[in-house]
Amino acid sequence: VLEGGCYCGAIRYVAGDRAYDRTNCHCSICRRVSGAPFVAWFTVAAGELRWLAGEPTTFRSSDHATRTFCARCGTPLTFRSTASPDDVDVTVGSLDHPERVAPEDETHVTSKVPWVQLDPALPKYPGRRTR
Ligand SMILES: [Zn+2]
Ligand SMILES: [Zn+2]
Secondary structure, X not given: OOEEEOOXXXXXXXXXXXXXXXXXXXXXXXXXXXXXXXXXXXXXXXXXXXXXXXXXXXXXXXXXXXXXXXXOOOOEEEEEEOOOOOEEEEEHHHEOOHHHOOOOEEEOHHHOOOOOOOOOOOOEOOOOOOO
């Protein structure tokens, strides 16, 4: 089972056992929200994500999306889009075992910071994933 939480421990979650659409997102919103050059995400069915401790703070990050984070320590936790209401994206970096959820592709690569090296083995998308 996929389990994780924020840095300070105020928020803990379980996210089922099936992580799909695993990506490194290089979009400018992920970069600014996280303070990191890019963000690794995995997706689960929205009903699979349960908060075990605490409740994250939600904010609207664009006209079609909301994100959550820990109000105490700032760890970015989730992303939801009105375009796919049945899915929730969760940050790989907040997992207890991020090594088990390797990326499958790289998205929004046209927005990436020039000094970030993309993994040559992974499919790349200029914007969001298309298939
Ligand atoms: Zn926290
Ligand atoms: Zn992004």
